[in-house]
Amino acid sequence: MSEERTDTPSGEGAGRKKKWPRHERGGFMWGLQGPQFLVVVLVILSIVGLLMLQQMLMAALWAVVAIPIGVVGAITWKGRPLMYRLWDKTKKRVRMALGETRWRTSEAPVAAGSLNLPGDVGARLSVHSTKWGGGLYYDARAQRATAVLKCESQGWDLASDADRSSRGRGFVKVCRLIARSTSVERVATMARTIPSETTAARQAHRQAVRDRKVEDGWGEDVMASVLTGREFVDGEGKLRGPEDQQVAVSRDTLVVISVSVPRAQKQIRSYGGGLQGAAEVLAAEIGRFRERVPECGVTSSEWLTPAQLGDCSRLAMDLDATEILARTVDERDQDIHDIGTALLVDDDDPNVLVTNGGVHSTYWISEWPQTQVPLGFLEDLICKAQYPMTVTQVYTAENTGPAIRRVTKSLDSIESKFDINRRLGRRTSILDRRAVPDLMERENELADGHVPMRVVGYVRVSGHDRDELAVNEDKMHAYAPNLDLQPLKDLQWEGFVASSLPVGWGM
Secondary structure, eight states, X not given: OOEEEEOOOSSTTTTOEEEEOOGGGOSSBTTBOHHHHHHHHHHXXXXXXXXHTTOHHHHHHHHHHHHHHHHHHHOEETTEEHHHHHHHHHHHHHHHHHTOOOOOOOXXXXXXXXXXXXXXXXXXXXXXXXXXXXXXXXXTTXXXXXXXXXXXXXXXXXXXXXXXXXXXXXXXXXXXXXHTSTTEEEEEEEEEEEEOOHHHHHHHHHHHHHHHTOOOHHHHHHHHHHHHTOTTBOTTSOBOOGGGOOOOEEEEEEEEEEEETTTTHHHHHHTTSHHHHHHHHHHHHHHHHHHHGGGGTOOEEEEOOHHHHHHHHHHHHOTTHHHHHHHTTTTSOTTOOOOTTOOEEEOOSTTOEEETTEEEEEEEEEXXXXXXXXXXXXXXXXXXXXXXXXXXXXXXXXXXXXXXXXXXXXXXXXXXXXXXXXXXXXOOOHHHHHHHHHHHHHHHHHHTTOOOEEEEEEEEEEESSXXXXXXXXXXHHHHOTTSEEEEOTTOHHHHHHHHHSOSOXXX
C-alpha cells in the first residue's frame, strides 16, 4: 500500500491529502535490486525443484545452506543491499592480505617541505607537490604560487644564424604572451651554465644517446678526452693553452611562472578555491606554455618536481653538488624538497656572497644596448661560458594607463629641454634627439593597445674562491660588451635570490 500524508502548506490546495510511493517499492521487483532478486529466486527454485523430484533429504540439507543465502540476499541495510556490503568487505580483506591495497592522492597540493634558507625566503615560502607530479612554491605573504619548467633544445650549435634568431624570437614571444595573462604576475627565464663532474657528464651523454637512439662512438671518444684532460692537443696536433681547455657543461633554461592569487580570484574560486584552485590556474598557464613552446625549437619542457626544485637551489649555491646529485638521483623521493647543506655562510662583503659551496657575485643589467644589435646579442654570454653562471630575464606586464603617462611625461620633458636650449643657444644632446623617435613609436604602440612589458635582467657569476670568481667575472664582461652591468652592492643576497633561485621573486 501507499502511504498517506497530509501536508498543510499555505496557499491553494492546503490540507489536501497527497499519496507518496513507499520507498520499498524501489528496485527491480519487490523492493529488491536485480542481483538480490536473482539470488532469492534461485534459492526458492532450487528448493522447490528438489521437492518436486522427491529428494527430501537433499532438499533438507540444501535448505540449511540456501535459506541463509537467500535471507542475506534479501536484506537491505541503510539503503544498500547487505550482500554488496559483505562483498566489499571480503575484497578489502583479501587485498590487504595480498598487499594489493589501492590509494588515491589528494586533489589539493600536498606539503613537500620548506626552504631552509635565512631571511624572508625561508620564512615565507613553502613547497608543495601537485597531482600532476610537479611542484610549486607558495608565498603566503604575497599570495603568489610559482611553478618552474626546465626547457632544453637540441641542435643549437649546429643551427644556422637564421634558425637561431627564429628560435630566440619565438621563445621570447611565448614568454611575453604568458606574462600578459591576467592571472600571471611575472615570468622569468634563467639560462643556466652548470659545469658537470664525471658522473653527471656521463649520465647526460648516455641519456642523450638513449633519447636519440643512436650509437655515438665518436661522442664517447670526445667525452673521454674531455673528462681525462687530453684536450690540450687539437686535431692538427698543436698544443693548446689552459685557456682553451674544454670542460663538460650542461646548459638549460628554467622558465618560472608566478600566478597572483588576488588577480586570479575568480578563476581560483571556479576550481574550488584555496591552494587547489591556485594550482589548477597555474597548471592551465603551464599547459598554454607547453603547447606553444615546441614551435620555438624547444625539444623538452618538464615541470620540475619538489625534489628537482631543491636541486636547482642547491646547484646555484653549491658548485660541487652536480656529482653528489648525479650519484643519488635514483635514491631520492621526488615528492620531498631538500636543498642539502647548501646554506648561506657570509654576506658581509657588499660585492660578494659566500656560501659553503662557492663565492657568488650578482650584477644588474642597468642599461640594455642603445644601438642597433642583432637579435642574439646575448648568445655569447649564455652559450659560450665554461664557468658557473646564470642569465636571468624577468618579464612583468604593466598597466597601459601609467605607461602612456610616463611616455607623455618624457616627451614633454625633452620638448621643454629643446625649447630652453633653443632660447639659450645651446646644443641639444644627441641622446635626447634619438630618444624622441623611440618614445613616439612607443606611444603609438600603447595607443594601438599593445600591453607594455617591463624587462629586468640579472647576471650571476660563481667560483670556488674569490680568485676564481675574479677570473670568471673578467670572462663574463668580455662576453657582454653591449650591456651596462652594475654590481648589486649591499644587495648580493637579494640579487642572488632574484637571479638564481627559481622562486619567482624580484627586486
